[in-house]
Amino acid sequence: MPKPMAVVDPARCNAAFCQGGVCLAAQACPNRILRQDSPYEVPYQVAMCRGCAKCAVTCPLKAIRMV
Numbered sequence: 413m414p415k416p417m418a419v420v421d422p423a424r425c426n427a428a429f430c431q432g433g434v435c436l437a438a439q440a441c442p443n444r445i446l447r448q449d450s451p452y453e454v455p456y457q458v459a460m461c462r463g464c465a466k467c468a469v470t471c472p473l474k475a476i477r478m479v
């Protein structure tokens with residue numbers, strides 16, 4: 413069975429909810445796989461997600477699901 417991967421739901425993400433528009437989930441990601449181009453942007457993965465779910469647990473709006 414493949415490992416789960418984090419998927420950001422842009423409809424649920426509201427970066428204004430995170431202080432300074434800085435994604436809390438991206439900050440929680442080991443090795444900075446989840447990143448924002450700039451504050452208030454929706455985060456995305458820049459490398460293969462390792463499925464640790466730290467981002468999903470951290471996002472205050474539950475905008476990240478593990479699938």
Ligand code: SF4
Binds near residue numbers: 425427430433470475
């Ligand atoms: S922590 Fe959640 S709500 Fe905040 S920017 Fe990241 S994905 Fe969006």
Ligand code: SF4
Binds near residue numbers: 417446465
């Ligand atoms: S599941 Fe883990 S490795 Fe994947 S984006 Fe989230 S924090 Fe990063």
